Amino acid sequence: MSNVAVPIFILVILVTLAITWWASRRARSQADYYAAGGKITGLQNGLAIAGDFMSATTFLGMTGMFFQTGVDPTAIYYLCPLVGMSLMMLLVAAPLRRAGKFTLGDVMARRSGSPSLRLFAGVSTITISVIYLVGQLVGAGALISLLFGLNYGISVILVGLLMTIYVAGGGMLAATWVQIVKAVMLIVIVAVIGVMCVAKAGGIGAVYAQAAQAHPLGAAGLFVPGAGKTDMFSAVSLAFGTSVGLMGLPHLLIRFFTVPDVKAAKRSAVAATAIIGGVFVVMFGIVGPAAVAFMRADPAFVGKGGMVVGGPNMVAIQLAKALGGSLMMGVTSAVAFATILAVVSGLVMATASAASHDIYAALKGRRDEKRELMVFRLAAAGAGVVAILLAFAFQQQNVAFMTALAMGVACSANVPVVLLTLYWRGLTVAGALSGGVFGLVSSVVLIVLGPAVWVKVLHHAAPIFPSDYPGLLVMPAAFVVTVAVSLATRSNAGAAAAQPAQ
Amino acid sequence: MARLGLKQILGSLLVFILFAPIVLATGSPAFRLAIYQSEVAGVPLFPALVVALLLVLMVLVWVFSSTAFSEADAPFSDAKGDER
Numbered sequence: 001m002s003n004v005a006v007p008i009f010i011l012v013i014l015v016t017l018a019i020t021w022w023a024s025r026r027a028r029s030q031a032d033y034y035a036a037g038g039k040i041t042g043l044q045n046g047l048a049i050a051g052d053f054m055s056a057t058t059f060l061g062m063t064g065m066f067f068q069t070g071v072d073p074t075a076i077y078y079l080c081p082l083v084g085m086s087l088m089m090l091l092v093a094a095p096l097r098r099a100g101k102f103t104l105g106d107v108m109a110r111r112s113g114s115p116s117l118r119l120f121a122g123v124s125t126i127t128i129s130v131i132y133l134v135g136q137l138v139g140a141g142a143l144i145s146l147l148f149g150l151n152y153g154i155s156v157i158l159v160g161l162l163m164t165i166y167v168a169g170g171g172m173l174a175a176t177w178v179q180i181v182k183a184v185m186l187i188v189i190v191a192v193i194g195v196m197c198v199a200k201a202g203g204i205g206a207v208y209a210q211a212a213q214a215h216p217l218g219a220a221g222l223f224v225p226g227a228g229k230t231d232m233f234s235a236v237s238l239a240f241g242t243s244v245g246l247m248g249l250p251h252l253l254i255r256f257f258t259v260p261d262v263k264a265a266k267r268s269a270v271a272a273t274a275i276i277g278g279v280f281v282v283m284f285g286i287v288g289p290a291a292v293a294f295m296r297a298d299p300a301f302v303g304k305g306g307m308v309v310g311g312p313n314m315v316a317i318q319l320a321k322a323l324g325g326s327l328m329m330g331v332t333s334a335v336a337f338a339t340i341l342a343v344v345s346g347l348v349m350a351t352a353s354a355a356s357h358d359i360y361a362a363l364k365g366r367r368d369e370k371r372e373l374m375v376f377r378l379a380a381a382g383a384g385v386v387a388i389l390l391a392f393a394f395q396q397q398n399v400a401f402m403t404a405l406a407m408g409v410a411c412s413a414n415v416p417v418v419l420l421t422l423y424w425r426g427l428t429v430a431g432a433l434s435g436g437v438f439g440l441v442s443s444v445v446l447i448v449l450g451p452a453v454w455v456k457v458l459h460h461a462a463p464i465f466p467s468d469y470p471g472l473l474v475m476p477a478a479f480v481v482t483v484a485v486s487l488a489t490r491s492n493a494g495a496a497a498a499q500p501a502q
Numbered sequence: 503m504a505r506l507g508l509k510q511i512l513g514s515l516l517v518f519i520l521f522a523p524i525v526l527a528t529g530s531p532a533f534r535l536a537i538y539q540s541e542v543a544g545v546p547l548f549p550a551l552v553v554a555l556l557l558v559l560m561v562l563v564w565v566f567s568s569t570a571f572s573e574a575d576a577p578f579s580d581a582k583g584d585e586r
Contacts, residue, residue, distance in 0.1 A: 073528050075552045082559035083521050089566035090513045095504035205544020223546035225527045226534035235529030239521065266571035270564050277560035285545075285553045422504045 004330030005147045012338045016166065019177045023170030030369050033171030033376060034102035034353045035257045040176055042264035046271025048346075049255050051179035053081050053276045054186055055343040056139035056313070058283065059336055061399035063316040066288030067296070067308060070215070070222035073230040076239050077404070078284045083239075084246025085273055092247045095422045097256045097265055103350075104250045104414065105358030108421055108436075114429040115362035120436050122358030124413045125250040127440060128406050129351040130387055132251070133344055135402025137391035139313050140340040146310035146317065147333050156391045163344040164384040167352055168377040172258060175345040182335075182342035187279060189335045193316075194282040196323045197290035207286060210293035216306070222292065234467045238404060241471025245407030248414030251350035291319045298322075313399050348383050355379030393457055404469065405447055412474035413440035416482050427482070430489040435482025439474055446470035513566055520555060 031037050040048070057077075066074045099107045105121030137156050144155035166174050201207040212219035221227055230238070246252065259265050295301035295308065301318050302308055308315050320332035356376035364371075394402065417436045420427045447453060449464040526533035527548070538548045 071548055071552065075524050075548070076528055079521060079524060079552065079555060079559070082556060082563060083517055085563050086517045086559060086566055087514055089563055089570050090510045090517075091506075093567070094570040098504075203544065205541075208545055208549075219546060220539065224534060224538045224548055225524070226529070226531040230528050232526075232529030235525050239525040243521070262571045266567050269567035269571070273560050273563040273567070277556050277563075281553050281556050284556070285549060289549070423506045 004327050005333050006330075008330050008334035009147075009337055012334050012341070013162065015181065016162070016178050016338070016341060019181070020166045020170040020174040023174035023177065027171045027173055030102070030357075030372065032173060033373060034357060035254070036172040036176050038258060038260050040258040040264075042259060042267025043271050044176065044180055045255060045259050045264065045268035047183040047275065048176045048179040048258075049252065049268055049272035050275035050279075051183035051186070051339075051342050052252055052255065052346050053085075053272070054183065054279055054339065055403065056136050056336065056340045056399050057403040058279070059186065059190075059316055059339055060139045060143070060313040061135075061401070061403070063283065063288055063291055063319070064308070064312040064314070066284070067291050067315040068306065068312065069229055070217060070292075072225035072227060073235060073238060074284070074288065075225065076235065077242070078280050080239060080242035080407075081246065081276060081280070082273065083243035085269070085276070087244060088247050088252075089269055092253070092418065092422065093256055093265065093269060094262065096253060096418070097262065099422065102254065102257060103353050103357045104253055104418070105354065105362075107253075108417055108432065111421065111427075112429045112432075114433075115365065117429055117432055117436075118358045119362040120417075120433055120440075121414075122354040122362065124436060124440050125354035125358070126351050126383070127444065128249065128410045128413070129251060129347045129354075130383065130390065131409060132249075132403060132406035133347045133351075133383065133387040134390040134394050135397070135399040135406070136340050136344045136347070137387055138394055138397060138402065139399040140337070140344075141391060141395065142311050142313050143317065143333060143336055143340070146314055147330075152395060153392065156388050159340060159344065160384040160388040160391075162341055163348050164381050166341070166345040167348040168380040171376075172254075172349055172353075175342075175349040176258060178338075178345050179342040182338040183275065185335045185338055187275060189332055190279050190282050190287070193320060193323065193332070194286045196328075197286050197294075197319075200323060201290065201293060204286065207290050207293050211289040211296070214294075214296040215292050223289075231467075233472065234469050237408075237467060237469035237472035240475070241408035241411045241469050242404050244415055244475065245409075245411030245471060248410035248418060249407065250354065250410075250414070251346045253418075254350060254353070287316065287319065291315050294322045295319060344387075348380050351383040352376045352380040355382070396456065397452065401452065401468070405452070408447065408469055408471040409440065409443045411471040412443035412478050415475060416478045420479075420482055420486075424483075424486075426486050426490060428486045428489045431482045431484075431486025434485040435478045438481045439478030442474045442477070443470050446474065509569065513562075517559070517562065520558065524552060524555065 099110045105118040108121045109118040140159040141152045141156040145152045215222050321329035356372045360375045417432045446465045450468040451463040452468045454460050454463045540547045542550045
């Protein structure tokens with residue numbers, strides 16, 4: 001346990017709780033809770049979006065993945081967010097901002113006002129956010145266990161409790177400011193670690209040379225892809241699901257509702273991209289190889305089978321220790337902890353607003369702001385409990401992989417409906433519902449039948465579906481189902497209820 | 503309704519074309535080019551290419567977001583008769 005880590009962790013918790021208290025005094029209306037009153041500036045929103053992208057997945061999971069397998073398939077994980085961001089800017093961000101108000105359900109039900117479509121949007125948002133949440137909680141549990149020697153379960157419950165307090169207390173304003181503070185901390189620590197890595201090795205070239213010597217895969221296995229670690233279907237499906245899936249991630253999309261105008265929305269996108277790109281360049285280009293160079297051959301950091309002390313998600317934390325001892329490890333752990341807290345807050349935010357604004361309102365049939373806010377708080381607590389329980393089952397999974405699963409589901413369930421809502425007049429409620437439900441159910445079922453859940457979690461001998469990434473199959477199928485059912489219901493209805501769009 | 507123009511289609515294609523060599527090389531040794539074994543200033547070529555692509559994508563996002571949000575903050579127009 002690091003002596004330095006304790007006060008820094010406590011400081012992070014106190015600062016974030018102070019932000020929540022401040023936000024709770026300002027949040028009064030639905031708009032305040034769901035979209036921070038639409039008063040976040042472009043730069044602030046850019047930092048918050050970047051913070052959402054740079055989760056425990058980036059900092060802990062992807063560094064851990066590079067440490068184990070090198071560039072294959074880590075390069076795809078690093079590129080997908082910016083590929084997805086490009087697609088988001090091209091296809092979704094501007095029309096989505098014009099069409100929505102608080103949630104993805106607002107966008108999907110915009111044209112029809114259909115409660116069923118709103119209900120689907122709510123269920124889909126919750127499913128995706130909870131899968132994403134579980135990955136973050138697994139990272140948090142491992143981190144706190146390593147540093148304080150606390151039981152994994154207690155660590156997960158502690159983080160779950162904090163995220164519920166942030167969101168139930170301060171809504172989107174608190175979630176956004178916690179995210180901003182964390183993003184600034186993460187940028188600084190990644191820059192410092194990057195500089196220290198290069199200085200310790202004596203140049204970037206030396207980092208790579210030492211890494212190639214330290215890892216049993218050597219330079220050819222570590223820095224060149226295509227050695228059979230990832231099959232073609234998994235590589236393409238992972239790339240497709242993780243990049244296109246970004247356009248269906250509710251907690252990212254709702255960030256464009258928090259700024260006052262398009263100018264601020266544009267500024268947020270530019271700021272977010274600059275930050276994400278800069279951090280990813282340092283993480284992939286320097287931190288990953290440096291972790292291999294400084295720790296892979298050192299028994300102080302690596303145990304049996306090349307596994308780093310504390311588990312596969314603790315590589316970045318152990319690297320900080322290798323670079324600057326307990327002080328650096330304590331500071332880096334606090335930043336990782338803040339990262340997790342901020343991201344889980346954003347996810348709980350998306351979950352709670354979907355439960356109250358989409359599901360509750362759809363079932364109730366009318367709007368009641370006061371009751372919706374009560375449901376919002378209860379849903380935040382409910383999401384916390386479910387995610388904590390699932391975090392026990394998925395304890396041994398890599399957090400980067402869990403995020404890819406969430407994006408795979410988002411890609412299959414939400415993207416076809418969102419894109420067709422924005423771009424195709426022919427979409428009907430029946431088409432949107434059929435395609436959305438098909439995408440959601442098929443992707444979840446295939447993930448459960450795949451190696452990661454069927455074999456590793458449920459302990460069966462062999463998977464029923466051969467890949468962990470079904471997005472490449474399910475998303476096109478969901479598009480086909482949506483379009484086919486829309487065409488069928490348009491031509492069959494005939495009556496006033498199904499007049500073709502003007 | 504939003505309009506799907508040539509800009510969006512070509513932009514999306516460009517992004518996937520840039521991304522494809524990395525994905526294909528990851529999926530199969532058949533796409534593992536010999537030049538990936540070489541180095542640029544001591545840095546293996548493949549990681550250098552990935553870093554370069556990250557920088558290119560940063561620029562593309564900036565260009566795409568400038569274009570996407572350049573239109574007036576007009577309300578989203580619901581297609582009349584869509585209510586099904």
